[in-house]
Amino acid sequence: MPGRPAELAARQRSPDCHCRQPHLAWLRLGAALAVVIPTGFIAVVTVVTVVTGVTVITVVAPCEELIMPPVPWNERYATNAVPWDTGEPDPQLVEFVAAGGVAPCRTLEIGCGTGTNALWLAALGFDVVGLDISSIAIDRAEAKRAERGLACEFLTADFLADPLPAGSFGFVFDRGCFHGFDDDDSRSQCAQHVAQLLGPGGVWLSVTGSTEGPARDHGPPRRSLRDIAHAIEPVLELVDVHTIDFHANLPSPARAWHIVARQRDVPAQPSSV
Ligand SMILES: C[S@@+](CC[C@H](N)C(=O)[O-])C[C@H]1O[C@@H](n2cnc3c(N)ncnc32)[C@H](O)[C@@H]1O
Numbered sequence: 001m002p003g004r005p006a007e008l009a010a011r012q013r014s015p016d017c018h019c020r021q022p023h024l025a026w027l028r029l030g031a032a033l034a035v036v037i038p039t040g041f042i043a044v045v046t047v048v049t050v051v052t053g054v055t056v057i058t059v060v061a062p063c064e065e066l067i068m069p070p071v072p073w074n075e076r077y078a079t080n081a082v083p084w085d086t087g088e089p090d091p092q093l094v095e096f097v098a099a100g101g102v103a104p105c106r107t108l109e110i111g112c113g114t115g116t117n118a119l120w121l122a123a124l125g126f127d128v129v130g131l132d133i134s135s136i137a138i139d140r141a142e143a144k145r146a147e148r149g150l151a152c153e154f155l156t157a158d159f160l161a162d163p164l165p166a167g168s169f170g171f172v173f174d175r176g177c178f179h180g181f182d183d184d185d186s187r188s189q190c191a192q193h194v195a196q197l198l199g200p201g202g203v204w205l206s207v208t209g210s211t212e213g214p215a216r217d218h219g220p221p222r223r224s225l226r227d228i229a230h231a232i233e234p235v236l237e238l239v240d241v242h243t244i245d246f247h248a249n250l251p252s253p254a255r256a257w258h259i260v261a262r263q264r265d266v267p268a269q270p271s272s273v
Pocket residue numbers: 011016073074084085086110111112113114116117131132133134137157158159160174175176177180
């Protein structure tokens with residue numbers, strides 16, 4: 001069920017700005033224009049300027065159109081602005097599998113990028129579907145798969161808007177996809193889709209940028225524990241959340257969350273009052 005064109009266009013944009021800056025542009029409106037502040041603009045500063053005896057009110061407001069949009073995912077891949085794409089399987093995934101967190105089973109990687117993790121799992125005998133919204137990433141993943149002669153299915157799809165892959169999965173992995181959804185509703189929808197896809201006893205491992213660690217102007221988007229619980233707890237049981245470093249080609253390490261959630265046997269019960 002595809003989303004509205006504006007929603008799809010928004011999702012194609014990458015909030016995963018590894019050179020993230022506050023891109024607030026400011027629009028100055030003269031007195032004549034100050035009368036109307038179009039919907040979506042929020043006046044934050046009002047100053048009074050005196051020009052040759054005439055009082056001019058200047059409204060300074062952030063203008064939605066002038067806020068630089070995040071770069072679309074395909075463009076990130078086309079220009080190789082992809083510091084997460086290390087060519088090595090994620091250390092959290094490697095440790096999780098080595099520790100017996102999951103055994104070979106039907107597996108979905110959401111936001112699989114160029115397929116590094118999906119193909120690593122496939123080589124271990126996991127039956128993997130990798131999906132990504134970026135067709136360029138999926139073409140690269142498919143080329144690697146063919147070269148290595150591995151069995152792994154790659155799909156170009158929007159995990160929030162497109163029909164979900166058929167069947168259920170024992171394992172869902174994501175590294176940097178969940179954290180890219182930058183509003184509560186999108187993260188909740190992502191978690192609901194994961195819950196819908198996991199079979200009994202199924203687990204989701206997510207590597208998600210964290211609000212821990214010092215201020216930085218690079219690295220993955222930051223999500224708080226509250227953001228994570230808000231999205232995941234209603235639909236899945238959170239069994240492990242701990243702090244790690246995000247493995248990527250960055251000027252300095254960025255803190256991240258190692259999140260494990262599993263299919264619930266019984267629904268979450270209401271909090272006591
Ligand atoms: C930070 S990258 C990580 C890629 C890959 N997991 C890796 O570790 O190399 C996040 C990925 O999520 C994909 N993505 C973002 N939004 C998506 C969506 N709505 N549906 C599917 N993939 C999405 C992006 O295209 C991108 O490849």
